[in-house]
Amino acid sequence: MFKLVGIVAGFFVFKGFLGAFIGFFIGSIIDRMLGTKIQFQSSGFGGQTRSVSPGDFELNLLSLASLVIKADGKITQNELDFVRKYFVQAYGKERANATFRTFNQVVKNREISAERVCDFIRPRLSYEVRLQVLHFLFNIGQADGHVSDAELNVLLRIARNLRINKSDFESIKAMFFQSADNAYKILEIEKSATDDEVKKAYRKMAKKYHPDKLQHMDEAYQKGAQEKFTKVQEAYERIQKERGL
Template identity: 60%
Template sequence: MVKWFTAILGYYLFRLPGAILGFLLGSFIDNLNSSGGGARTIFRDISRQQVSPADFELNLISLCSIVIKADGNVTQRELDYVRQYFVSTYGKEKANAIFRTFNEINKNREISAQRICTYLNQRTRYEVRLQLLHFLFSIAKADGSVSQFEIDKIREIAGYLRVALRDFESIKAMFIKSADNAYKILEIDKSATNEELKKAYRTMAKKYHPDRVNTQDEAIKKGAEEKFKQVQKAYEEIQAERGIG
């Protein structure tokens, strides 16, 4: 427990008064950790402000709007996909409330991807921002294909979210099929050895594991599960191609 560590450290530095203060401080940290749940820690909470669910949902739908408008052709299928996804994820009543708030804000000011991403960077973990990109690609593909305009816009958003280019290309490969697609998802070259393949899979499986997201937002949770399945599928595809088990 943290309280015993801080008590010992306090005693080493300031003897008995330091031990008492250290114990009290450690107890405070332990209480915060136990009330936070799961993998959350006081150190993470101190270093990163948490975005409220309402704010996150509003920013999520705002980014959706930017991507949908990217090619200048807003299709009904894309709009239906967004609404259906929000309804299935949050429930009809909550989804309608999100859309109403979004429409009111959208009337009064222009949506800035950079401003939204700056806000999210300060309040979300990297793994959550990866899921955001996955969700935006799924929105773009709702009408059956992803246009170059939409790809460019999502790449721009990825830059604002400080997502590494290799991670962007990996997520992109999950939606846009091309040569050596499975290798792109695992972020390795086709010339990689079997040992390098296994190492890449372990790395990607750890990076994209749903437990790493640590969020209460259902849309992001679903995206994490889907992306994790894509990593597994890519690995199995290369295994079959190479005849390894």
């Protein structure tokens, strides 16, 4: 804003384009100084450099959480407690409380569009962080004991709008559903895969979900990354045991 003011003022005060340039330079400095006070680089944006108004990312993440919570037509205390605990771990009690207050006052009673929310946060998140967001949302569904079909449909819609590919969605989904071949699904391979293909898949998934990918993130995100990494290790160990590797 001050860049424009500086250009206009400089042009008229100093009578020409040199004055406009000086005004632009001074205005840029003022914008940057004020910007450090009223904007922040959200760690939830996967280390990206985009500036957002305080609370934008948290409010959008809470909006997605609310879609999962309300998907099956019932809101359980376990789900609410999980979300609150996660937000306190990720952002601190004061910021978490401010986010919940704003959500309840401004967002809660409005129609929330998964598409619009995802369109906003997707370009601001690295792919690894988008995977962590999906894992967080699956955990909400699991908080009351199981992920319902209605919740799964919402999670699938969110994943598609976050541009998470199908194999990664199925891998994370398999971490929350028990089946005869879920270890293979977690590693994103078929049960017919060779031993070498199993080993190769494990190395690939261990690299993808390694906690170091999110070491710049807050504690809650790092914890989620560790959970996914552990699931990959457990899946590989189950396959090793089955095959006697």
